[in-house]
Amino acid sequence: MQLKDNIKFSIDNQMSVGGEDCKNILIKGDNKAILPELVPVYGGKIKCIYIDPPYNNGDSYHYYNDNTTTSAWLKDMHSVLSWLRMLLKKDGSIWISIDDKEMAYLKVEADRIFGRENFASTIVWQQRKTRENRAVFSCNHEYVLVYAKDIKAFKKSRNLLPVGEDFVDSKYKNPDNDPRGPWQSVSASVQAGHAVASQFYTIISPAGVEFDPPKGRCWAYNQEKMLREIAEHNIWFGLEGRNTPRIKKFLANAKIGLTPETLWSGDNYGTTDSAKKHLLSLFPEMENVFDTPKPEELIKQIIEIASNEGEYVLDCYIGSGTTMATAHKLNRNYIGIEIGDQMADLVVRRMNLVINGESGGVSSAVNWNGGGQYALYNFDKNKVEERKIEDKPTYSRQPVQYHQLDLFDLFEQYGEEPITQNCMVREDIEIEYGTKHNHRHLPIDLTKNLLICNVKKDNWEQYLDGSAKIYYTGKRFPTSVALNKLYYFMPYLSGKGIRDLYYIKIARLGYRKEGQVNEDKNDLRLVFEIERVGQLFDDYKKVKLEIWRTFTDTTMKKIIELIE
Ligand SMILES: C[S@@+](CC[C@H](N)C(=O)[O-])C[C@H]1O[C@@H](n2cnc3c(N)ncnc32)[C@H](O)[C@@H]1O
Structure with missing residues (x-):
């Protein structure tokens, strides 16, 4: 699916430099309405998200107002961040600019959405270099909160900061003319805290000098491995072969770079003033150039740490761009x-x-000479409403005939083979669910279909404590969706509603009271083997069930929208 397939988006050819296939996209509209529409196309594909939302600092600017209540502001942020999380790649990250006023509140909210374990860091950026003498304190910093979708994956994929050739030359040398190229040496001993007995032994150097591990330390390898490493010239004893052994680390195998630090100075990463000056140089005729731009140097640092060429960067509050x-x-x-x-x-x-x-901003630092394309889209949710209105008379004249999936229908839908195999096993999804997940960490695919089914009161207990593994349908099973398209299941407890989300692993033919003494192999049922994902909603929510009284099918997106 592409953006152009969604009726709500229309390309503005006059304002675009590129067509519908262009991968650089600008969208004019409200991010709260647009982000859900992006999920089916870009869900799990965005490597780096940077946002600089209004800070709710009480100010009013030429282009936007920044004055609401903390709770209304947080509600918006919650909604936007939740959608953004769904767009992130597994090794992606989100960087959120914020100032002192709402930082603590936003941090707690973001912790809830991304998980505290995925909080990577708070960057402190020196946003101004001049002193503000009218205030109690001259606040000259802002924050950038950094969260990963999955902190381990992000740590593996994030980029280190580049180092100069001089740095490499000063660290990596080749005193023994090793054909594998320059290397540096690191200690061959490690702290003995977790050592095992095989790490304590005497190493004899090529010149016959004996070395025991220093006090409180042991050798990094056991003796067998150490002898092998020595034979392969991976251990350095100095030119004379008499020095303390050290391990050779080759430049060719090194991931060279500096770990990013958290204090970012205005000299290196620009200030709000320097960003405004850049904008003024681009639009000298403008009286009201944008009030709160970020400097390109700051954004370059973020994008370079968090992504590589050709990957997607997203910002849903682009301001001056x-x-x-x-x-x-x-x-x-x-x-x-x-x-x-x-x-x-x-x-x-x-x-x-x-x-x-x-040629301004980061142009000279990245040798920018121009080129490339972008496509500008307008977003119009009314277009969809028009379509719905057109559809309505058809619905009212002729009520939708839901496909009633009884056992004969199963034969019809899936042919003979699956019936002989007697099951539909879902293999087209890689996600492994576990009991540890809670609803804020769910990798939910909003485009997939959800089945909501009524649960008989005598089966409530296993759904209330989350131990349910199987759901049996009644004799007839109504759905408007093909069985293999149903991905999720939510039990409906009458009088309470829906709350918990399950994943449908297997749908198969079975029979009532399977495995119990009173099972009846002639009383066939459709059986869903399910696995609890977690709570989708904080509490039970009542929904109107549309197909008969007990069943309904919908998409994840629709049910979330309906509840929110
Ligand atoms: C602080 S500015 C971003 C400045 C930007 N980082 C820059 O360098 O120019 C915040 C921007 O978010 C925009 N904005 C606020 N609410 C929005 C929404 N719901 N959807 C899209 N944009 C929004 C405002 O119009 C404003 O331009």
Whole structure:
């Protein structure tokens, strides 16, 4: 599926430099309405998200107001962050700019959404270098909260900061002319805290000098491995062969770079003032250039740590378009969303300057010479409403005939073979669910179908304590969706509603009271083998069940929208 397949998005050919196949996308509209529509196309595909939302600092700017209550602001942030999480790749990360006022509140909310274990760091960025003498304190920093979708995956994939050739030359040498190239040496001993007996022995150097591990330490390898490493010239005893043994680490195998630190200075990463000056240089005729731009240097640092060329960067509060301009110069693909008129006034004009080789911001640092494309889309949710209205008379004249899936229908739908095999096993999903997940960490695919079924009161207990593994349908099973398209299951407890989400692993033919003494092999049923994913909602929610009284099928997206 592509964006162009969604009726709500229409490309603005006049404002675009590129067509519908262009991977660099700007969208004019409200991110809260747009993000859910992006999930079916970009869910799990975005490597780096940077956002710089209104901080709720009580100010009013030329292009937007930043004054609401903390609870209303947090509610919006919760919704936006939840959708953004679904867009992130497994090894992706999200970087959120915020200032002192709401930082603590936002951190708690973001912890809930991404999980505290996925919190990577708080960057402190020196946002101004001049002193503000009217205030109690001259606040000269802002924060960037960094969360990973999965902290382990992010740690493996995030980039280190580049180091100069001088740094490499000073660290890696080749005193023994090793044909494998330059190397540096690291200690061959480690702290003995977790040592095993086989790590304590005497090493004899090529010149016959004996070495025992230093006090409180042991050798990094056991003796057998150490002898092998010595034979393969991976241990260095100095040119004379008499020095303390050290392990050779070759440049060719090294992931060279510096671990990013958390204090980012205005000198290295720009300030709000320097960003404004850059904008003024691009639009000298403008009276009201954007009030709160970020410097390209700051965004470059984020994008370079969090993504590689050709990967997707997303910003859903693009303001003057800094993230998109920087991502473009760094050869990333990007999606940018902005609700305000600055999309046309500033962003589009800025992107055209970038394509023409604009030389400010990070241009010289990345040798930017221009080129590339972007496509601007307008977003219009009314188009969908029009379509729904057109559809309505058909529904009212002729009620939808739901496919009633009784046992004969099963034969019809799946042919003879699956019936002989007697099951439909879901293998087209890689996700492994476990009991540890809770509803905020679910990798839910919103496009997939959800089945909601009534549970008889005498079976409630296993659904209340989450131990249910099987759901038997009644004799007839109504659904408008093919069986193999049903991915999720939610038990409906009458009077309470729905709360817990299960994943349908297997749908098969079975019979009532299977495995029990009073089982009846002639009383055939459809059986879902299910696995609890977690709570989708904090508490039970009542929903209207549309197919008969007991069953309904819908998509995940629809049910979440309905409840929210
Ligand atoms: C702080 S500014 C971003 C500045 C940006 N980082 C830059 O460098 O220019 C926040 C932007 O978010 C936009 N915005 C606020 N609510 C929005 C929403 N619901 N959807 C899309 N954009 C929104 C505002 O219009 C404003 O331009």
